Amino acid sequence: MIITFLKRFSWFWVLVLVQALILNNVHFFGYATPFLYIYLLLKFDANMSRYSLLLWGFSLGLAVDVFSNTPGVNAASATLLAFVRPFLLKLFAPRDSADDFSPGIHSMGLAPFMRYASVATLVHQSALVLLVTFSFAQPSVMLLKVVSGTLLTTLCIWGVEVAKK
Amino acid sequence: MRNLLNFLLNYGYWILFLLLEVASFMLLFRFNSYQGSVGFTSANWIAGHIYTVSAEVSSFFKxxxxxxxxxxxxxxxxxxxxxxxxxxxxxxxxxxxKAIAPDLQKDDYSTIPVHVINNSLHLPDNYLTLDKGAADGVAPEMGVVGGNGVMGIVYMVSEHYALAISLLNSKSSISCKFKHSDYFGYLKWKGGSPRHALLEDVPRHALFQKGDTIVTSGYSAVFPQGLMVGTVDSIADSNDGLSYLLRVQLATDFACLDNALIISNDHREEQHALETKAQQVP
Missing domain, CATH: 1.20.5 (Single alpha-helices involved in coiled-coils or other helix-helix interfaces)
Structure with a gap:
């Protein structure tokens, strides 16, 4: 129990620091920034309670916000992601999987996991871009940001997932 | 009663979700007006320390x-x-x-050397985090200047760190003028290229051309007169057609910032008090 918590806690800080110190400075073509920190939310066990999922999501987003001077933006979108994650998992997980599996390429298979990860990233990225710009003045730029950010983040998630094995 | 409890047990996460979202939005909206929110920015103690270490490492490579x-x-x-x-x-x-004037420059301004330990370029509102705070005499509304030119204005301070509004921020508005004449306008930034900003409200009868140098006007008492801001890059009309709208190539390259100076005007309080008083006179 404590070991699981410590493991999650260290993942939490590693992802926040990687996000703050490296990925926040990445801007492919001036638009696409990877938001890899949501990897933590995607990887929690499938039977984790919705309450702790929400609290982890909120604190993760808040920590990233503090480092990037965007109070509330990442907190709101990560909370949203934590909220929709159980629905997404139900939608994309193979029917015969156990109750307490940890979502991943290994446990779900490549295609289902990537579908799950990319839709989750899309939800998070749309909320994020909407909150950062806070206007519909340039819909094409926003769309470009959402799509490019989603692609890049999904790619990063795939990279970490493969590298971990 | 049991139904209610069951309902709460089954759907309580909806309530938690809504609570957390409301908390996030409160942070989002109150950040602009709520000075105490400095704890939720990179100017707080933990983030400041981490950024100091990271800035030291990256400045070694630079x-x-x-x-x-x-x-x-x-x-x-x-x-x-x-x-x-x-x-x-x-x-x-x-x-x-004998003819050389003894006091060429009035010594109204003092400076505090700082390092920029964090900054961003591509958000609609960008901030700089500086490694000196209230303990070193930094206060809000002091100017921040780099070797090449103006960078921004201090916005919030904690004990040992300060958060400054960069020129690349929609809240930034700095009074600027041409180097060779006294016509002035306000420097704003509306997103897009981090190398360019807009100079608004330049009167129609002002004379200038492409490549002219833009400097601070010194009217606001944040910056002394004549600090380099940038050069005129292109000229257009403002939306209402009453003034010019200039695209300014910024002298400061915000993609590589390290050393900077905070400028504090020793007589700012006095000027500010006088101006407020003048506004109150009916």
């Missing part, structure tokens, strides 16, 4: 290019020094020693 820039700056300064020395000698020989 040493090569910094050296290069310093050498170039040295060459230009030496050339300028030589030219000025010659000019001074000419003047002295023309009018004699």
């Amino acid at each position: 040493l090569r290019s910094v050296n290069h820039r310093l050498t170039q700056e040295n060459v230009t300064l030496q050339a300028e020094n030589k030219a000025l020395r010659e000019a001074l000698q000419r003047t002295v020989s023309e009018v004699g020693d």
Whole structure:
């Protein structure tokens, strides 16, 4: 129990620091920034309670916000992601999987996991871009940001997932 | 009662979700007006320390290019020094020693050297985190200047760190003028390229051309007069057609910031008090 918590806690800080110190400075073509920190939310066990999922999501987003001077933006979108994650998992997980599996390429298979990860990233990225710009003045730029950010983040998630094995 | 409890047990996460979202939105909206929110920015103690370490590491890797820039700056300064020395000698020989004014510059401004430990370029509102705070005499509304030109204005301070509004922020508005004339306008930024900003409210009868130098006007008492801001890049009309809208190529490259100076005007309080008083007179 404590070991699981410590493991999650260290993942939490590693992802926040990687996000703050490296990925926040990445801007492919001036638009696409990877938001890899949501990897933590995607990887929690499938039977984790919705309450702790929400609290982890909120604190993760808040920590990233503090480092990037965007109070509330990442907190709101990560909370949203934590909220929709159980629905997404139900939608994309193979029917015969156990109750307490940890979502991943290994446990779900490549295609289902990537579908799950990319839709989750899309939800998070749309909320994020909407909150950062806070206007519909340039819909094409926003769309470009959402799509490019989603692609890049999904790619990063795939990279970490493969590298971990 | 049991139904209610069951309902709460099954759907309580909806309530938690809504609560957390409301908390996030409160942070989002109150950040602009709520000075105490400095704890939720990179100017707080933990984030400040982490960024200090990271800035030290990255400034080590930047040493090569910094050296290069310093050498170039040295060459230009030496050339300028030589030219000025010659000019001074000419003047002295023309009018004699006595005519040189004893106080060429009033010493109203003092400076605090700082390092930029964090900054962003591509958000709609960008901020700089600086490694000096209230303990070193930094206060909100002091100017931040780099070797090449103006960077921004201090916005919030914690004990040992400060958060400054960069020129690349929609809240930034700095009074600027042309170097060779006194027509002035306000420097704003509306997103897009981090190398360019807009100079608004320049009167129609002002005379200038592409490439002219823009400097601070000194009206606001945040910056002294004549600090480099940038050069005119292109000229357009404002939306209402009553003034010019200039695209300014910024002198400061926000993609590589390290050393900076915070400028504090020792008489700002006095000027500010006088101006507020004047506004209150009916």
